[in-house]
Amino acid sequence: MGSRKHTLSLVAGLLIGSLSMATPMPAAAVDWLKPKTDDDLLPADEAIQVQAAVWQNGELSVGLEAAKGVYVYRDKLSLEALQPASARLGKLKLPDGEPHHDDHFGDVRVLRGSVLARAAVANAPQQVRVRYQGCAENRVCYPPQTRILTVEKLN
Template sequence: MLAASLMLTAACPADAGSLLKPRDSAPAILPVNDAFQLQPVLWRDGKLDISLDIAPGCYLYRDKIQVEVLEPTGLKLGRVALPPGELHQDEHFGVVRVFRQQLAVQHRVDHPPQRLRIRYQGCAEGLVCYPPQVREVTVESLR
């Protein structure tokens, strides 16, 4: 019996705990603010610069992006022209347009807004769709 026990011990790797761990662990789901990093919003030379860095394996829905002015009240942006994005077959919404890696928008605005509300929604490919996000930001004016 002792000999059998010694043979089993010799056959086991030094880190026997590794046998209890799954070989292929599920990919980690990023926190939403890491998946979609909103960069400082800038106004310069009559243009509003808005950009989001999108983590690898994640995408933003084009039709879920909205920008509205909070301050000063009464200032209107009009429709922000987004790039076309790429076609994507989405399991929830069918064929949609999405952004990957980065979304960068320049929008002509004669008077600088002070505060904006930015809405967006996206997913981590094959893992999770994040709930709609709403960010209120102060615009940095560079004259």
């Protein structure tokens, strides 16, 4: 079986080599032969940057910035107060976002550009956990991300 595989591989290589020498092909025509790379794909923490967590006048705000061509799933964005454990966040307030059909999640709403997530909380928590997930448009989806932020208290 191994020699058959080797023979088929050799024949395919010779055929491709002879075709490329016999007929000049534009570079774009042989692109499918090259392995695909995502050299310009941003790492998850650069594609979606989490800004500071700020508490002011009974409201916690966390900003996110999605790079151009990147979106955040609205329903995958959440905030959770960590310290003190008694801090309870109210309902999360997010922009409406825009409708989007996703091959994996179906019809969803996505957020692009600058996003401000807000929640009412009587006393400033010391830390907050931010969870989110997003995708680079028509390329890849990043795995779910979690960040723990120290809350800045303004007043």
